[in-house]
Amino acid sequence: MTAPAAVAPDQEQQPERPGGLAALKGKFQQLLAFASLVVIVLYFSIASPNFLNYSNITSLLFSTVVIGTLALGATFVIVAGGIDLSVGTGMTLCAVMSGVFIVNWGVPIWLGVLMTLAFGALIGLVNGLNVTFLKLPPFIATLAMMLVAQGLALVISKSAPIYFEGDSGYTDISTGSIIPGADFPNAVLILAAAALIGGIALNRTLLGRYTYSIGSNEEATGLSGIDVRKWKIIIYVVCGLFIGLAGVLISARLGSAQPATGMGYELQAIAAVVIGGTSLSGGKGSIVGTVIGALIISVLNNGLQITSVPQEWQNVILGCVIVAAVYADQARKRTA
Amino acid sequence: MSTENTESLLRVRGVGKAFPGVQALQDMHLDLAPGEVLALVGENGAGKSTLMKLLSGIYTPDAGEFFIDGAQVRIDGPRHAQQLGISIIHQEFNLMPDLTVAQNIFIGREPRGRLLLRDRELVARTRELLQRLQLPLDPNARVGTLTVAQQQMVEIAKALSYDAKILIMDEPTAALNDAEVAALHDLIRRFVAPRTGVIYISHRMDELKAIADRITVIRDGRYVDTLTTEDASMQDVIARMVGREIDTGAGPEGVRDDRETVLSVAGLSTKALLKDVSLELKQGEILGLAGLMGAGRTEVARAIVGADPVESGTVTLRGTQVRIKNPADAAAHRIGYLSEDRKRLGLLVEQDVSANIGISSLQERFLSRGFVNDRAVREKSKELVAALRIRTPSVDQPVRNLSGGNQQKVALAKWLVKDCDILIVDEPTRGIDVGAKEEIYRLLNELAQQGKSLIMISSELPELLRMAHRIVVMSEGRVTGELTAAEATQEKVMHYATLRPSPGDGGGDGDSDAHAA
Numbered sequence: 001m002t003a004p005a006a007v008a009p010d011q012e013q014q015p016e017r018p019g020g021l022a023a024l025k026g027k028f029q030q031l032l033a034f035a036s037l038v039v040i041v042l043y044f045s046i047a048s049p050n051f052l053n054y055s056n057i058t059s060l061l062f063s064t065v066v067i068g069t070l071a072l073g074a075t076f077v078i079v080a081g082g083i084d085l086s087v088g089t090g091m092t093l094c095a096v097m098s099g100v101f102i103v104n105w106g107v108p109i110w111l112g113v114l115m116t117l118a119f120g121a122l123i124g125l126v127n128g129l130n131v132t133f134l135k136l137p138p139f140i141a142t143l144a145m146m147l148v149a150q151g152l153a154l155v156i157s158k159s160a161p162i163y164f165e166g167d168s169g170y171t172d173i174s175t176g177s178i179i180p181g182a183d184f185p186n187a188v189l190i191l192a193a194a195a196l197i198g199g200i201a202l203n204r205t206l207l208g209r210y211t212y213s214i215g216s217n218e219e220a221t222g223l224s225g226i227d228v229r230k231w232k233i234i235i236y237v238v239c240g241l242f243i244g245l246a247g248v249l250i251s252a253r254l255g256s257a258q259p260a261t262g263m264g265y266e267l268q269a270i271a272a273v274v275i276g277g278t279s280l281s282g283g284k285g286s287i288v289g290t291v292i293g294a295l296i297i298s299v300l301n302n303g304l305q306i307t308s309v310p311q312e313w314q315n316v317i318l319g320c321v322i323v324a325a326v327y328a329d330q331a332r333k334r335t336a
Numbered sequence: 337m338s339t340e341n342t343e344s345l346l347r348v349r350g351v352g353k354a355f356p357g358v359q360a361l362q363d364m365h366l367d368l369a370p371g372e373v374l375a376l377v378g379e380n381g382a383g384k385s386t387l388m389k390l391l392s393g394i395y396t397p398d399a400g401e402f403f404i405d406g407a408q409v410r411i412d413g414p415r416h417a418q419q420l421g422i423s424i425i426h427q428e429f430n431l432m433p434d435l436t437v438a439q440n441i442f443i444g445r446e447p448r449g450r451l452l453l454r455d456r457e458l459v460a461r462t463r464e465l466l467q468r469l470q471l472p473l474d475p476n477a478r479v480g481t482l483t484v485a486q487q488q489m490v491e492i493a494k495a496l497s498y499d500a501k502i503l504i505m506d507e508p509t510a511a512l513n514d515a516e517v518a519a520l521h522d523l524i525r526r527f528v529a530p531r532t533g534v535i536y537i538s539h540r541m542d543e544l545k546a547i548a549d550r551i552t553v554i555r556d557g558r559y560v561d562t563l564t565t566e567d568a569s570m571q572d573v574i575a576r577m578v579g580r581e582i583d584t585g586a587g588p589e590g591v592r593d594d595r596e597t598v599l600s601v602a603g604l605s606t607k608a609l610l611k612d613v614s615l616e617l618k619q620g621e622i623l624g625l626a627g628l629m630g631a632g633r634t635e636v637a638r639a640i641v642g643a644d645p646v647e648s649g650t651v652t653l654r655g656t657q658v659r660i661k662n663p664a665d666a667a668a669h670r671i672g673y674l675s676e677d678r679k680r681l682g683l684l685v686e687q688d689v690s691a692n693i694g695i696s697s698l699q700e701r702f703l704s705r706g707f708v709n710d711r712a713v714r715e716k717s718k719e720l721v722a723a724l725r726i727r728t729p730s731v732d733q734p735v736r737n738l739s740g741g742n743q744q745k746v747a748l749a750k751w752l753v754k755d756c757d758i759l760i761v762d763e764p765t766r767g768i769d770v771g772a773k774e775e776i777y778r779l780l781n782e783l784a785q786q787g788k789s790l791i792m793i794s795s796e797l798p799e800l801l802r803m804a805h806r807i808v809v810m811s812e813g814r815v816t817g818e819l820t821a822a823e824a825t826q827e828k829v830m831h832y833a834t835l836r837p838s839p840g841d842g843g844g845d846g847d848s849d850a851h852a853a
């Protein structure tokens with residue numbers, strides 16, 4: 001809900017506008033998430049000398065890419081009051097399809113990438129149709145898609161990884177660096193660009209306005225003359241595009257499509273969205289929050305590794321962070 | 337072409353609509369002339385909203401025809417209705433709480449360029465609209481933070497912004513008090529284009545005289561009659577509406593002063609609004625709480641039952657000071673609260689009638705050996721459905737499918753079943769037809785006679801004057817006056833309600849104020 005506050009700070013004949021304070025209040029959760037991120041970063045920088053150096057930070061950002069991309073897509077669906085459990089295995093299926101297009105069929109890389117994005121959109125389209133026309137609850141529709149995608153990934157790849165060996169250009173999408181001199185992975189830049197586009201879409205376009213509107217009160221949105229079914233399908237398709245993008249980024253990073261992975265990513269993505277202040281009941285949330293949420297998760301994972309906390313503990317801590325983040329948000333609403 | 341065709345803006349002919357178990361409309365007629373305000377009246381469940389939903393394309397009729405400007409039309413969804421020039425304020429709010437006022441008003445018509453929205457223009461246009469309509473709303477406020485009456489203003493602004501040919505208002509004033517009703521009528525007269533026809537649905541008989549040119553009465557889904565407001569008496573209208581006699585009982589006598597004080601609130605303040613509110617409630621008393629929108633009446637109720645945090649102040653029950661932390665706590669102290677916002681806070685709309693009526697009293701009334709005694713819940717529900725004349729095919733009907741007024745009755749029934757000592761009812765007759773109102777008054781009076789104590793919040797002054805033994809008037813978060821039933825008049829209440837309290841007065845012991853008047 002940043003749009004109007006952000007664009008109309010000046011002009012107008014009326015003097016009494018809600019000041020910056022009200023706008024600040026609305027961003028509380030984002031600020032809080034951001035502040036926690038800063039605190040966690042500070043903590044690890046003090047706890048370990050190896051944390052705050054260039055190569056660790058780039059690898060940390062690099063490790064945010066996949067969850068971050070999936071979380072961006074999930075943000076749209078969740079703000080609209082839905083949920084998408086198929087982003088993890090959907091991503092894997094997209095990675096496999098990318099291998100099929102580029103390695104098995106030998107299409108050019110750029111075309112293969114576009115086809116993979118389109119395939120992701122197709123997954124979203126099926127989700128959207130199931131939710132709108134079959135009227136399945138989003139949880140069920142996307143749970144089914146999660147299973148279907150996992151199975152198809154194994155069937156299509158015959159359960160074996162597909163390697164992009166002859167196509168070094170492909171892995172450059174993730175691991176290469178277009179910034180000359182700097183060893184900064186492209187995947188991070190792509191995530192940043194995707195977040196920027198996602199943020200504009202959610203705040204400044206009709207799609208974003210209707211995403212909030214549907215999540216806020218679907219029935220009222222429909223009665224206002226808006227084709228809710230159409231927009232819901234579009235929202236799932238948008239999420240699908242992000243799934244496709246994540247499929248490209250992960251396979252380019254690994255140099256292969258690994259058909260047996262993907263399960264569990266959807267929960268991490270949802271966790272990032274929730275930590276970022278998006279409400280699972282819809283109507284509220286932001287891209288900035290989601291990016292911060294994704295960063296918090298990867299900073300935690302990375303920092304705990306560096307400070308030699310056993311891996312088993314990482315999810316325990318992540319779970320506690322989710323409780324703390326959402327509790328803080330709710331506590332603020334109660335007192336506001 | 338017949339003369340009828342050229343004269344009517346809208347004609348409805350032989351329209352029927354059935355729901356499972358209910359024939360909501362049958363062979364319905366209606367004529368709307370350009371430039372007139374046509375009131376549509378009928379009991380709860382008579383089919384008014386159903387007809388309006390047919391006109392706005394939400395339902396499709398089973399039978400019948402619609403003509404706009406003489407041409408037959410098939411109304412094909414809400415968007416199509418808008419294109420045909422039909423704009424509607426629904427009985428239930430249809431707002432997006434997470435969006436701003438501006439975003440709500442222009443939903444579906446956002447100013448935008450090729451790709452991006454022009455939010456600055458959106459806010460400017462909204463501000464201009466609100467200024468023209470003289471509605472004191474902030475375009476950037478989130479609708480979820482507004483009061484019910486303010487939300488109603490957003491709905492009104494939205495409906496007027498379409499410049500529609502046919503403007504339908506389904507109980508636009510249910511949530512408004514008399515001053516706001518007058519303001520709305522003013523808006524309708526000044527801002528509705530001269531050839532626009534308005535269909536106006538209301539249960540408030542007093543406002544029909546003020547706004548309507550003609551009155552169409554329907555009963556049990558059928559057309560009954562159309563009267564010209566000038567020539568019709570309200571008795572005529574009511575008689576056609578209910579098809580039976582209704583006796584308007586007399587007002588209550590004053591309570592004896594020696595009755596025990598059951599609830600005493602002292603120095604109640606909240607961060608948001610309330611300043612040093614004090615009041616006392618005696619056993620067997622109906623205490624009226626009057627005031628304009630935003631005066632803080634609902635806030636007092638919510639603070640007493642622990643729904644909102646308080647900054648300071650004490651609540652004393654029969655001499656013992658208590659701290660009520662939340663509504664469940666309040667219920668444990670045998671205090672009940674019927675919320676004004678039934679859809680959001682008062683009902684489980686997806687559940688059936690008996691589940692809703694039983695929900696609050698399962699533990700103390702309907703539990704046998706750890707199991708819910710569904711049979712007992714249903715029996716009790718049937719009793720109340722009959723007593724309150726709730727129009728439903730059975731107690732198994734989901735509440736969502738009941739008409740607005742009947743939903744309100746279910747919400748009230750829930751608290752009637754629960755055996756509270758103190759019952760706070762916030763706008764208990766909102767959206768309820770004249771006949772059923774009498775039933776509710778009778779039930780509330782009965783409760784008081786049984787020794788229960790009631791606080792009644794209402795924006796309809798005549799109702800308060802008739803029901804309350806004592807009236808406490810609030811303005812801007814403070815108590816500004818108190819009147820006994822004998823001294824209370826419409827003028828005196830309005831005087832206190834519009835008083836701008838200077839800091840320091842109000843609160844305290846209201847009695848002295850009252851006697852000074």
Ligand SMILES: Nc1ncnc2c1ncn2[C@@H]1O[C@H](COP(=O)(O)OP(=O)(O)OP(=O)(O)O)[C@@H](O)[C@H]1O
Pocket residue numbers: 355356358359360378379380381382383384385386387427727728736737738739740741742767769
């Ligand atoms: N979706 C639905 N499913 C089943 N029954 C319905 C549905 N909508 C309305 N009804 C029934 O149709 C009848 C007419 O309802 P309607 O809402 O039109 O009444 P109304 O005249 O607007 O009443 P009120 O004054 O209480 O608002 C009622 O008996 C109601 O229970």
Ligand SMILES: [Mg+2]
Pocket residue numbers: 384385386427506739740741
């Ligand atoms: Mg109705």
